[in-house]
Amino acid sequence: MIEQNAPYVVVIDGPSGSGKGSLALRIAQNLDFNLLDSGAIYRLAALKALQKEVDINDELSVFESIVDLTIRFEIGQELSIPFLDGINMSNQIRQEATSEAASVIAQYPSVRQRLLTFQQDCFQPPGLVADGRDLGTVVFPKAKFKFFLLASVEIRAQRRHKQLIAMGISSNINTLQAEMTERDERDRNRSESPLVPAPDAIVVDSSMLDLEEVINLVSAHIKEST
Numbered sequence: 001m002i003e004q005n006a007p008y009v010v011v012i013d014g015p016s017g018s019g020k021g022s023l024a025l026r027i028a029q030n031l032d033f034n035l036l037d038s039g040a041i042y043r044l045a046a047l048k049a050l051q052k053e054v055d056i057n058d059e060l061s062v063f064e065s066i067v068d069l070t071i072r073f074e075i076g077q078e079l080s081i082p083f084l085d086g087i088n089m090s091n092q093i094r095q096e097a098t099s100e101a102a103s104v105i106a107q108y109p110s111v112r113q114r115l116l117t118f119q120q121d122c123f124q125p126p127g128l129v130a131d132g133r134d135l136g137t138v139v140f141p142k143a144k145f146k147f148f149l150l151a152s153v154e155i156r157a158q159r160r161h162k163q164l165i166a167m168g169i170s171s172n173i174n175t176l177q178a179e180m181t182e183r184d185e186r187d188r189n190r191s192e193s194p195l196v197p198a199p200d201a202i203v204v205d206s207s208m209l210d211l212e213e214v215i216n217l218v219s220a221h222i223k224e225s226t
């Protein structure tokens with residue numbers, strides 16, 4: 001049974017393109033919970049640093065550029081809309097330059113620390129569905145449910161390619177796959193919050209499953225254990 005009054009958090013971690021964002025949105029809608037896309041927070045912070053034209057490879061400059069970060073999200077019917085300083089950044093956050101910068105700045109302990117409270121503050125009753133890399137290990141280590149979504153890099157590159165094309169952003173699938181492999185390496189091997197499943201996470205390989213099948217699997221697990 002779910003404890004009454006305990007923070008009810010469902011975390012869905014995994015690498016880029018594993019489908020965790022779409023899954024998190026649907027589970028949040030089904031449960032009528034708030035949604036946290038932590039990758040979008042790192043992407044907005046990266047955009048802020050890029051706007052300020054600081055050296056992305058210098059931790060202190062990046063940290064100083066995001067001290068006064070003002071971000072918010074509006075949950076739409078099919079997606080969460082990210083705002084930076086009041087401006088809708090839906091398109092900018094998915095650009096490859098932003099993905100690359102987000103992965104670089106996410107290595108910095110001071111940046112991760114700065115963004116930690118933003119993420120924890122997204123919790124509000126009756127509950128939260130949160131997706132990212134370290135939500136189950138660092139941000140919400142006591143989450144009720146932890147899922148870690150996997151998919152092969154080839155499948156993830158195909159999914160991201162389709163997503164970008166649908167948004168009118170041009171992309172090359174081979175370049176995308178190479179960049180994803182490089183970012184996975186960086187995310188997995190960094191000393192601060194590496195991309196690894198929490199020891200108590202349920203690992204789901206979505207390579208051969210479509211979104212509806214993953215939603216059914218995760219929803220069934222939540223229902224069974226509630």
Ligand code: C5P
Pocket residue numbers: 015016017038039040042043099102103104106131132133134135183187
């Ligand atoms: O998930 P998404 O691709 O939007 O994340 C963008 C980048 O932000 C990732 O490459 C990762 O380095 C970083 N990130 C992170 N921790 C999170 C979410 C994202 O380090 N919880």
